[in-house]
Amino acid sequence: MYMRCGDVESAWSVFRETLDKDVRTWSVMIAGLAINGLLGDALALFAEMKNTGVDPDSITMTAVLSACAHAGMVDEGKRFLDCMPVEYRVQPTIEHYGCVVDLLGRAGQLEEALALIKAVPFQADVVLWGALLVACRVHKNVDMGEMAAMEILKLDPQHAGACVFLSNVYADVGKWDLVQRARSSMKEHEIYKTPGSSIVELNGVVYEFLSGDRSHPQTDRIYAMLDEICKTLSLKGYKPLTKEVTFDVDEEDKEVCISQHSEKLALALRLISTTRGAVIRIVKNLRICEDCHSVMKIVSEVYDRVIVVRDRNRFHHFKNGSCSCLDYW
Incomplete structure (x- = not known):
């Protein structure tokens, strides 16, 4: 549960306090570390698991291979696949x-x-x-x-x-x-x-945004915040990555389209509704686009926020201008 919410510290706490760890306990922890971008920790935990005498199963190996994929560890991933039947007695x-x-x-x-x-x-x-x-x-x-x-x-x-x-x-x-x-x-x-959408929780209420959404009661403030973000980011040298727009329209229309992506709207709502330092958590139903990824990195630095975005593939933890995925996703 904690890993699926991107709360890695709480997951570690429960894991370490669990005295009788079976293969499921180890597997969910390894998988959670992998999707949260802690790939070195995931593989180190796999080694620790083997050292304790717990044999990996099929689910464990899926988690390990997933960690390799997210880290770009091609040779290691291929080696794990090849040795599964012999070393771990798990048929791929x-x-x-x-x-x-x-x-x-x-x-x-x-x-x-x-x-x-x-x-x-x-x-x-x-x-x-x-x-x-x-x-x-x-x-x-x-x-x-x-x-x-x-x-x-x-x-x-x-x-x-x-x-x-x-x-x-x-x-x-x-x-x-x-x-x-x-x-x-x-x-x-x-x-x-399937339309792209993002959800964000505020004071116990979950709000969902679509691209260009104007249904929220605070729409005017949300779009004013988006304008502020765009102006602030432009001073940092940010330029919209309009190649993400797959319509044959002019550059200005592409910039408007990409500036109103659902995750940006969710981000703006959290920025206007929470105090500086509060963690911002966003869940996206599709893969986060390259432009939104760039914006989240810069916003995390400029506005001094930790931003956790869960897209359909993994978590992205943005902090101090960088992301846990190391721009490889």
Whole structure:
């Protein structure tokens, strides 16, 4: 529970006070450290677990491989996968292979990731192809991205993520005619993208924001705070990363669009409603974008705040202008 809330210190406290630790106790702690960006601690705890005589199970190894993926530890991750059946007597499952595909994809080793997908002793599922597709967008490999998306759509013709990623890959490289074709196909087949949203708690009440949301009672103050943030950050040399906007509009419209992302609105509400030094916690249903990530880093320094953002993949702990993910996510 504490790890899922990003409260690592409380999780450590409970873990250390637990006298009879079984494999589940160790596994959830290792997994929690991994998604909170404490990757060295996660692998050190895995070593400590083995030294105490507790044997890892399948879930433990998923946590370990996930830690390697988040840290970009390619050689270590591959070694863990190879030694699982022999050293730990755990047969790799499709989840383990998915972690390594993710690991290779994040590191830009797309051809090796594709080769692993083709070599797994199972039928590749949506998760495996999805990990490759995300990597293809990050590393702008349009051809492989198209192939991965088509494989996903063969398995799940209504998979919105594949269609959206395909559209975004085309947008990243300026192929607007193909973007329009992808979006028209989504409309034709009634495939809808999940809108990005962020939730934040204030005085026991949970508020949810969508991009450009104006439904909150304090909307005027929230947008005034956003303007203040933009002006303050511009003095620090910040420039909006408009490449995240996947619509063929002019630069000014892109800047307006990206300035009103849901996590920025949630951030503004917490800034106007809490005192300096209070921790800001935000939960995002999708992956945090690069621009919002940059803004959170600068705001944590300028406004002297610890900001904890949980996106769909992991936690980001922003403090003093840096993030626990070390800009690798």
